Amino acid sequence: MPLLRPHRLPPPLPLHWVLMLPLAVSTLVATGLIGYLSWQAEPDEGRRILGLVLLTLEGAIALGLLLSERLLTHLRLFTRLSSQLATGNLAQRLPTDSRISEFNHLARSFNQMADQLQQSFQGLQLTLAETETKFTTIFRTSPDPIAIATRDEGRLLDVNDSLLEFFGYRRDEMVGYTALEINLWADLNQRDRYRTLLDCEGRVRNLEVQLFTKLGEVKTVLLSVEAQVLDGQD
Numbered sequence: 001m002p003l004l005r006p007h008r009l010p011p012p013l014p015l016h017w018v019l020m021l022p023l024a025v026s027t028l029v030a031t032g033l034i035g036y037l038s039w040q041a042e043p044d045e046g047r048r049i050l051g052l053v054l055l056t057l058e059g060a061i062a063l064g065l066l067l068s069e070r071l072l073t074h075l076r077l078f079t080r081l082s083s084q085l086a087t088g089n090l091a092q093r094l095p096t097d098s099r100i101s102e103f104n105h106l107a108r109s110f111n112q113m114a115d116q117l118q119q120s121f122q123g124l125q126l127t128l129a130e131t132e133t134k135f136t137t138i139f140r141t142s143p144d145p146i147a148i149a150t151r152d153e154g155r156l157l158d159v160n161d162s163l164l165e166f167f168g169y170r171r172d173e174m175v176g177y178t179a180l181e182i183n184l185w186a187d188l189n190q191r192d193r194y195r196t197l198l199d200c201e202g203r204v205r206n207l208e209v210q211l212f213t214k215l216g217e218v219k220t221v222l223l224s225v226e227a228q229v230l231d232g233q234d
Helices: 015-038 043-086 101-141 161-167 188-201
Strands: 147-149 156-159 203-212 218-226
Touching: 043 101, 188 203, 188 218
Parallel strands: none
Antiparallel strands: 147 156, 203 218
């Protein structure tokens, strides 16, 4: 059997043609039939032509409703995908094979914007990953003792090697605990002073305090703290 050749579709129509063409055709047909009716003398023939006029108008209304529903379907799709795009679903794309040229142009613009957003998001993710790597490297290798703790209760989330060496603890003996639970504070009045400064100013700079090491030795240090938001947590 010979292969069937695919039929080439006509080019998409402008939106105003789609909306106006059925109305224009029905108006011309109705006007012509009414004009013809005015020249007819027989009542039966007049009633028959009047029925054709009404049928033509009904067809135009039905076609208009059908086209309106098709237009609303495209608009609902655009609204749904736009909402998904706004929530971070950057993989959605609009079809560009509509029979209405304006919708194809709108779909191509939407898809181009989605592509650009996806590329920007991927670039941002790469930048954040590189920044996190740099931060981790600096945090781990810094000669200064550094800790990351929750702001509300001071629970240690991470500590660097310099801090472990300074106080003489293992990582599992500090991470997950507070300074009170580990008994780091030699003077609780100094802790109250530190908490007051942090709550009022959001930072502490070179506050002189005394802290216990694991072996019970008291060391005088200059404590500096900066309040930050990491992963949505203070």
